[in-house]
Amino acid sequence: MGYRANGTDSPAAYCSGYSDDIDVIRELEYPLLKDTTYLDHAGTTLYARSLIDSFCRDLTSNLYGNPHSLSASSQLSSQRVDDIRLKALRFFNANPDDFDLVFVANATAAIKLVADSFRDSTPQGFWYGYHVDAHTSLVGARELAAAGSRCFVTDEEVERWISELGSGPATNEVPKLFAYPGQSNMNGRRLPMRWCKDIRDRQNGTKQDIYTLLDAASLVSTSPLDLSDAAAAPDFTVLSFYKIFGFPDLGALIVRKSAGHVFDKRKFFGGGTVDMVLTKEDAWHAKKQSIHERLEDGTLPFHSIIALSSAFETHSRLYGSMENVSSHTRFLAKQLNQRMTALKHYNGTNVCELYMSPNSDYSDSSTQGPILAFNLRNSRKMWVGKSEVERPASVKNIQIRSGTLCNPGGTAMSLGWTGADMLRHFSAGMRCGDDNDIMDERPTGILRVSLGAMSSQKDIDTFMAFLEEFYIDKPPEGLLVPMTENVNVPQQQPMVYVESLSVYPIKSCGAFRVPDGQRWQVRREGLAWDREWCLVHQGTGVTLNQKRYPRMALIRPTLDLTRGLLRITCGDGHESEKRTLDIPLRRENMSSLTTSLCQNASKPSTVCGDKVVLQVYIAVAISSFFTEFLGVPCTLARFPPQSSTRSCVRSGIRRERTATPTPRPSMPGSFPQSASSPTSPPNDNPILLSNESPLLLISRSSVNRLNEAIKSNTPNPTATTTSSSPNGTKKAVAADVFRANVVIAENQPMAERPYIEDTWRALSIGPGSSSGYRPEHEHLRFDVLGSCERCQMVCVDQYTGTRGDEPYATLAKTRKVERKILFGRHISPVREGDEEKEWLGTVMVGDVVSPVYEDEHEHDEAC
Numbered sequence: 033m034g035y036r037a038n039g040t041d042s043p044a045a046y047c048s049g050y051s052d053d054i055d056v057i058r059e060l061e062y063p064l065l066k067d068t069t070y071l072d073h074a075g076t077t078l079y080a081r082s083l084i085d086s087f088c089r090d091l092t093s094n095l096y097g098n099p100h101s102l103s104a105s106s107q108l109s110s111q112r113v114d115d116i117r118l119k120a121l122r123f124f125n126a127n128p129d130d131f132d133l134v135f136v137a138n139a140t141a142a143i144k145l146v147a148d149s150f151r152d153s154t155p156q157g158f159w160y161g162y163h164v165d166a167h168t169s170l171v172g173a174r175e176l177a178a179a180g181s182r183c184f185v186t187d188e189e190v191e192r193w194i195s196e197l198g199s200g201p202a203t204n205e206v207p208k209l210f211a212y213p214g215q216s217n218m219n220g221r222r223l224p225m226r227w228c229k230d231i232r233d234r235q236n237g238t239k240q241d242i243y244t245l246l247d248a249a250s251l252v253s254t255s256p257l258d259l260s261d262a263a264a265a266p267d268f269t270v271l272s273f274y275k276i277f278g279f280p281d282l283g284a285l286i287v288r289k290s291a292g293h294v295f296d297k298r299k300f301f302g303g304g305t306v307d308m309v310l311t312k313e314d315a316w317h318a319k320k321q322s323i324h325e326r327l328e329d330g331t332l333p334f335h336s337i338i339a340l341s342s343a344f345e346t347h348s349r350l351y352g353s354m355e356n357v358s359s360h361t362r363f364l365a366k367q368l369n370q371r372m373t374a375l376k377h378y379n380g381t382n383v384c385e386l387y388m389s390p391n392s393d394y395s396d397s398s399t400q401g402p403i404l405a406f407n408l409r410n411s412r413k414m415w416v417g418k419s420e421v422e423r424p425a426s427v428k429n430i431q432i433r434s435g436t437l438c439n440p441g442g443t444a445m446s447l448g449w450t451g452a453d454m455l456r457h458f459s460a461g462m463r464c465g466d467d468n469d470i471m472d473e474r475p476t477g478i479l480r481v482s483l484g485a486m487s488s489q490k491d492i493d494t495f496m497a498f499l500e501e502f503y504i505d506k507p508p509e510g511l512l513v514p515m516t517e518n519v520n521v522p523q524q525q526p527m528v529y530v531e532s533l534s535v536y537p538i539k540s541c542g543a544f545r546v547p548d549g550q551r552w553q554v555r556r557e558g559l560a561w562d563r564e565w566c567l568v569h570q571g572t573g574v575t576l577n578q579k580r581y582p583r584m585a586l587i588r589p590t591l592d593l594t595r596g597l598l599r600i601t602c603g604d605g606h607e608s609e610k611r612t613l614d615i616p617l618r619r620e621n622m623s624s625l626t627t628s629l630c631q632n633a634s635k636p637s638t639v640c641g642d643k644v645v646l647q648v649y650i651a652v653a654i655s656s657f658f659t660e661f662l663g664v665p666c667t668l669a670r671f672p673p674q675s676s677t678r679s680c681v682r683s684g685i686r687r688e689r690t691a692t693p694t695p696r697p698s699m700p701g702s703f704p705q706s707a708s709s710p711t712s713p714p715n716d717n718p719i720l721l722s723n724e725s726p727l728l729l730i731s732r733s734s735v736n737r738l739n740e741a742i743k744s745n746t747p748n749p750t751a752t753t754t755s756s757s758p759n760g761t762k763k764a765v766a767a768d769v770f771r772a773n774v775v776i777a778e779n780q781p782m783a784e785r786p787y788i789e790d791t792w793r794a795l796s797i798g799p800g801s802s803s804g805y806r807p808e809h810e811h812l813r814f815d816v817l818g819s820c821e822r823c824q825m826v827c828v829d830q831y832t833g834t835r836g837d838e839p840y841a842t843l844a845k846t847r848k849v850e851r852k853i854l855f856g857r858h859i860s861p862v863r864e865g866d867e868e869k870e871w872l873g874t875v876m877v878g879d880v881v882s883p884v885y886e887d888e889h890e891h892d893e894a895c
Contacts, residue, residue, distance in 0.1 A: 045363040046489070049356030054488045057350055062486055069430040069494045073484030074217055074250055074403055079278030079343075080350060086342035087279075091335070099334055100304050109334045116341045117324070123344060124252075124269075126286060130262035132323040134285040135337055139249040140169040142270035142285035145327060146209070146245055147173040149298045156206045163190065163212035163223065164441035170211050170247050171440065179206040183441065190227060197234035197242065207241040207294070214251030218439035218478065219446070220365075220403025221389045222251065229264035243267040243291055249275055249283075254361045254402055254484060256354035259286065267291035276354075277343035280336040285327070292323045302329025350485075357485040358397050364483050365402035366394035368492050372404065375496075377411035377505045384408060384499075387446040387478060402483035405437070405446065407475050411505035417469025417851050418477045424502055424844045427824050427837045430495060435465060435477040443478055470851065502844055526780040528881040530797060531732055534773055535559050535591065537598055538668070539566040540577040542588035542830065543768065551874035554812055554861050558726035559773055560871070561591055561617070563671075565598070567658055568648060570665040579825045583662055583833040591617070602661040604832055613657045615649075615668070647672050725817050725858030729789065730770050732777035734855070737786035739764035742842045765839045768830040770856055776881050789857050792816050794884040797875050811882065812873035813862040819854035822847075826855075 047054040058065050061080040070078060097105030099113060113135075121133050136142045150158040157178025162170050164185045174181035184190045190212075210231060215222045228244040235242050246266035248257055253275040259265045269286040287295075301309075301317060305326050309317040319326050351357050375383040385407045392400040408416040418434040425432055436443040444454060457476060462468040468476055481495065533546035546552045546559075553560040567576040567584070578584045590599045596617045603610040646669035649655070655667035742762050767775055774797075778784055798811030827840050843853050861872045 043363055045359045047356075047360050049352040050360070051350050051352070054360075054486065055490070058486055058488060061350065065486070067429055069428075069491050071481045071483070071487075071491060071495060072431050072433050073253060073487065074220075074275075074480065074482035075433055076274050077253055077276065077278045077484040078486060080346050082349075083277065083279060083339075083342050083346040086346060087339045090338060090342060096334060096338065098331055100331065109338075112341070113332060113334055113337050116337050116344075119341065119344055120284060121286070124257045124259050124286065126259040126265075127262065130289055131259060131265075132287050132289055132292065134287065134324045134327045135332060136283045136285055137333075138274075138281070138283035139167075139247060139270040139272045140283075142268075142283055143169050143173055143211075143245070143247070145285060146268050146270075146294075147176045148300075149295045150207060150209055150243075151176045151178070152297050152299050153294055154206055154297075158206055159208045161193070161208065161210040164445060165216040165218070165221065165223065165439065166211065166213055166441060167217055167247055167249070168438045168440060170213065170245075173209075173211065177209075184212075185441075185445070187224070194227065194230050194234055197231065198236075198240065205240060207243065209243050209245055211245035211247065213247040213249075214257070215248075215255070215401045216403075216439065216442055217250040218403075218437045218442040218480065219387050219389070219392075219405035220250075220401035220482070221392050222255075222397070222399055222401055226264070228266045232263070243294065245270065247271075250403075251401065252276055252354075254354075255358045255397060262288060267294075273340060273343065277340075277347055279343060280333075280339040282333065282336045282340060287323050289323065295323065295326060298326070300329070301326075304331065305329055347485075360485065361402035361483045361487060362394065362397055364487055364489070364492055365400075365404065368404060368481070368483075368495070369394045371492070371496050372406065372499070375499060375504065378507050379411050379505075381409065381411050381413055383503055402487075404481045405478045406481075407479060408499075408503050410503075415470055415473070415475050416503060417467070418475065418479055419467040419469050420844075420848075420851055420853075421479055421503070423824055424841060425498065427827055427840045427844075428498055429837070430498055433480045433482075437478060437480055446478060447475055449474075502841075525785070526778040526783040527800075528776050528778055528883065529800075530774060530875060530877050530879045530881060531777040532775045533559070533875060533877055534771075534775075535562045536771065536773075537561050537563070537565055537589040537591060538587065538600070539563045539575065540581075540825075541567070541584050542586065543771065544589055544591050546877065548877045551876045553871040554727075554873050554875055555871050556726070556861060556863065558861075559875075561598075562727075562773065565589075565615075565668055565670050566646070567662075567666045568646065568669045570655065570659075570667055575669075576662075576664065576666055577825065578828050579823060581662055581664060582828040582835050585828055585830045586833045587658070587661065593617070600657075602657070611657060611661070613654065615654075645672065646670065726860045727773040727814070727858070728771070728820055728856055729774040729776060729859050730767060730772040730856040731786070731789050732767065732775055733784035733786045734789065735765075735767045735770070736784060738839055738842060738846075738855070741846055742838050745842070762838055762842075765826075766830065769826045769828065769839065771825075771830075772856055774859075774875075789883070790819065791885050792857065792883045793886045794862075795859070796882045796884075797879050798873075798882075799876070800878075800880040810873060812875060813864065814859040815862055817858040817860055819849075819852075820856040820858055821852045822855050 047057075050057060052060075061082060062078055063081065065078070094108060095105045096109045096112070097103055099106055099110040101107075117133050117135070118128060121128050121131055126133070134142070134145070136145060147160075150160075157176070159179040160174050160177035160181040162174065162181070162183060164183055171183075174183075184193065210227075212223055212227065214225065225246075228246065231242055231244055244266045245268040248269050248271045251257065252271050257269070257271075259269070265288060267288045268291065270283065271286075272281075272283045274281050301319065305320055305328065307318040307320055369386065369388075372384040372386060373382075377383060387405040387407075388400070394400050394402075407418070408421060410416060422432060422434045444450075449457075453472070457468070457471050460468075460471065462471065462476060470476065483491075533552055534543040535546060535552075536543055544561075567587075568574065569576060576584060586602060586604050588601050588603075590601070592599055598615040598617055600613045600615065601610050602612075648669040649667055655665075658664075658666050658668065742764060745762060776789070793816050794814060795816065796811040796813045822840065822843055824835075824840055826843070827836050827838065828834070829836065839855075840853070843855055847854050863872060
């Protein structure tokens with residue numbers, strides 16, 4: 033089997049023993065990998081297409097009934113389950129005379145089953161020991177250990193503890209359970225398998241009851257598990273089959289029969305685990321005989337178990353054996369480790385900080401699995417936050433994992449965090465899965481790349497190219513786009529004007545472009561009607577956004593102020609029949625206009641991380657309108673004016689307020705003017721459903737410069753549309769992807785000043801001297817709060833609802849400041865004069881923009 037990588041023959045280990053070349057297998061069996069680099073096999077590996085096809089054929093060719101019956105369909109299910117149980121034991125070389133296999137939901141369920149049984153085994157409970165590298169689920173079992181627990185921080189501590197077993201006086205102590213992972217799910221380090229035998233040997237001849245539990249979930253994904261020597265095997269082995277095959281979502285507990293008596297005093301029983309139960313007289317029941325019959329409560333997931341048969345057969349047909357998978361992934365992991373270790377910045381500083389045990393060797397499958405845990409540093413040795421890596425990776429369709437990786441002990445040890453440090457971080461707001469990447473100038477989490485049976489040389493090359501493109505610092509003069517400090521303010525400045533105004537009535541949906549010639553009200557919260565509505569998930573109450581549901585861009589609202597309606601249209605312009613929905617703008621008109629559509633109820637929700645109470649439309653017609661288009665159970669909600677508690681400050685950070693102002697009528701803007709909280713500063717404007725500020729401003733010149741940078745890296749500099757073309761060339765992005773309220777431009781195209789807005793601290797907008805100026809159209813002043821931090825949502829094409837990799841990919845390389853990717857400026861209107869005004873002023877397309885720079889006094893003249 034020939035495969036060439038980088039112009040040379042690959043070692044024989046590469047997909048050796050597979051049914052075909054790995055690229056052929058991927059094309060036939062994993063078509064979804066065509067444009068994706070999947071590097072999260074430790075989370076779950078991927079299922080083959082033929083596995084699903086085989087399972088479907090099985091289900092459509094046979095009638096399977098509930099196993100707890102004597103009917104033919106029930107007996108067929110029972111027979112298949114028994115056969116597959118034996119097949120699973122043989123997959124791990126476990127003799128059915130010595131072992132039994134219990135089907136469970138996953139490895140965590142198996143751990144809980146064992147821990148619950150130990151808790152019930154004696155009145156005093158049990159003692160529990162676990163390794164610091166344990167998965168969170170193994171750590172959780174300590175909460176059931178009434179007789180105490182111990183975390184073993186090093187392998188040496190485990191060795192000393194084992195050596196001392198049986199050396200003291202023989203006593204009838206409580207049972208002990210020692211648990212550890214076969215492979216760390218954090219960094220792939222493989223722990224000694226001999227510990228189970230060593231513990232058993234040390235307690236022979238004593239009255240100590242010490243049992244071992246091996247968490248093999250991570251290990252078995254790419255390595256054979258050999259239980260042929262029952263005397264050396266763990267008493268309890270837990271695993272998840274989806275880690276090996278991708279499907280079905282099923283786990284197993286493998287029990288040494290000699291340790292099965294631990295379950296004798298288990299208190300709970302369920303349907304199918306007993307032969308007889310008395311309910312009215314004595315509380316008595318007769319348990320079934322075999323271990324699995326006593327532990328598999330209720331009806332088995334027999335369809336999933338039947339799917340497991342197809343999984344065994346497909347895996348064997350494609351990969352031959354787990355030894356082949358181990359050899360293949362070991363070769364790739366060793367190469368990836370070498371290449372990441374060699375990665376340097378322009379000044380020779382290492383890019384990657386790899387977390388691995390000194391005793392681990394990627395050439396030795398007994399000490400290391402195909403997982404790499406790491407963080408990145410820049411050329412100044414400063415840490416790169418995990419979110420700064422995961423977001424661009426997602427844009428590039430590279431799937432990795434980050435955080436503490438469900439391995440709190442191993443992660444804390446690797447990063448040098450103490451318990452006190454982590455409690456301090458929690459008090460400061462850090463939570464699992466958030467973007468608090470760096471605290472106390474150290475990473476709070478780890479990045480992880482993990483390989484699987486279908487990983488390929490291309491995956492490695494793509495990932496390394498990604499690191500080289502985004503995280504190898506070039507000499508400072510290599511920057512394509514100037515940052516704030518590089519922008520020079522010219523002496524002769526062309527006039528700046530408002531090129532377009534956009535309102536986003538429904539948060540994260542399409543824009544309503546304010547017509548030319550129409551003045552638009554500006555309120556403390558921003559443009560009238562901006563982000564007054566949102567879509568909320570009917571199950572969770574969480575607000576939907578384009579980052580997760582890009583088709584929201586095709587939900588296009590139109591504000592009809594004359595008729596007092598919000599008209600909503602769904603479609604991409606190519607659909608022959610578009611559906612529309614009309615919602616009254618004014619709350620007091622809701623009863624007179626389509627009352628049946630506008631019923632609402634208050635409901636708590638989460639908007640941009642803040643807890644708010646929304647008025648949710650409960651009419652079925654409204655929820656169906658959005659649900660059918662997005663394919664997500666959702667409905668429309670409106671932000672009630674009396675619950676505006678969020679506010680903005682110059683730094684761009686939201687601050688919470690508790691004032692509940694009294695609403696007053698609005699005409700025709702989005703919200704009644706709220707009374708200021710007594711504790712709020714004068715310009716502490718409320719924020720409603722907007723993310724960080726009342727308005728967002730971008731510059732046409734900056735968009736043009738960014739597009740030059742995008743196209744400069746491709747062979748096709750004349751491309752003018754969004755996303756990427758089939759031949760891989762990058763195309764310019766439309767300004768709409770930045771979802772700004774205000775787009776500004778210079779009146780002299782040849783005198784564009786990209787990123788000059790980075791130097792502004794304030795601005796005013798108003799009519800020019802030749803625009804029919806009237807006193808009521810005075811210039812409206814705005815404070816600049818700061819730059820807008822960008823996420824992957826800018827990659828959604830606002831016209832097609834499709835996702836690409838630009839402009840985020842280029843922004844990540846050229847507009848990163850202090851771990852933030854910045855583009856555009858947050859601005860907030862300044863209240864002046866009568867604070868009882870319903871609105872602060874108006875703006876219009878064509879109005880003149882007069883900036884105030886950071887190093888000059890404010891002035892009112894147009895530039």
